[in-house]
Amino acid sequence: MRRTARLLTGTALAAVAAGGVAAPAYGGDTAGLEVYPSTAVPGDLVTVNTAACGNGGSATADASAVGAGQFTLAPSAHEDDAIGQFRVPPSAQPGTYEIVATCADGGRQVKGDLTVTLAALHGQSQPRGSVKTGVGGALGPDPVQTAAGVAALAVAAAGGTWLLHRRARGDGI
Numbered sequence: 001m002r003r004t005a006r007l008l009t010g011t012a013l014a015a016v017a018a019g020g021v022a023a024p025a026y027g028g029d030t031a032g033l034e035v036y037p038s039t040a041v042p043g044d045l046v047t048v049n050t051a052a053c054g055n056g057g058s059a060t061a062d063a064s065a066v067g068a069g070q071f072t073l074a075p076s077a078h079e080d081d082a083i084g085q086f087r088v089p090p091s092a093q094p095g096t097y098e099i100v101a102t103c104a105d106g107g108r109q110v111k112g113d114l115t116v117t118l119a120a121l122h123g124q125s126q127p128r129g130s131v132k133t134g135v136g137g138a139l140g141p142d143p144v145q146t147a148a149g150v151a152a153l154a155v156a157a158a159g160g161t162w163l164l165h166r167r168a169r170g171d172g173i
Contacts, residue, residue, distance in 0.1 A: 033061075033101050033112030041117055042092045048073065049083040052110045053103035058082050059110075061101040066092050066114060073101055092116045 036047045046063075050073065053059050059073040063086050073084035082101075096115045102108070 033099060033110040035099055035112040035114050038113065039115045039117060040088050041119070042088050042090045044088050045085055046088060046114060047083065047085050048099060048101065048112065049076065049081045050101055050110050051079060051081050052101075052108055053082045053105065055080045058104045059084075059101040060104070061086075061099060063097070063099050063114075065099070066097040066116060088114075088116060094118055 032052065033048060033050045036049075037044070040046055048061055048071075050059065053073070056075045057080075058075055059082050060070060061073055061084055062070050064070070067089040068086040071084050071086045073082035076083040082103075094116050096113050099112050099114055101110050101112075103110075
């Protein structure tokens with residue numbers, strides 16, 4: 001039992017050590033181009049920011065793919081980001097478009113995606129009118145169906161009352 005435990009422990013430690021040596025090292029250079037909101041409708045204002053240009057860095061960005069042209073990313077006080085905005089043109093068609101920014105110092109390029117839709121995801125329209133459940137209703141759009149429902153209920157109530165009255169009298173039901 002002790003031998004099995006030692007063998008398993010040794011194998012586990014060897015696997016962890018090998019995984020640590022073989023694992024790629026990430027860090028530092030993970031900055032990209034952030035597009036907010038990532039899904040927009042024509043006419044929306046889109047904000048783009050990146051930390052790739054360094055502290056106090058600026059960039060020139062290109063949103064020509066969506067039809068918005070070029071715009072500038074200026075240094076921001078927030079986490080050393082460069083930030084800029086553009087408006088999605090009213091003529092933009094649905095699809096996914098690549099936005100590219102080029103840092104002023106060094107010419108580094110970063111990219112981000114913008115998805116254009118024709119319907120806003122966050123501002124959907126509210127339903128109107130009555131619900132077509134098949135049951136009708138007192139405030140429904142068809143007064144004939146409402147009157148027929150009330151009449152059916154009245155006939156059922158009268159028939160039930162008549163049957164209960166006959167049974168109470170002992171008429172043989």
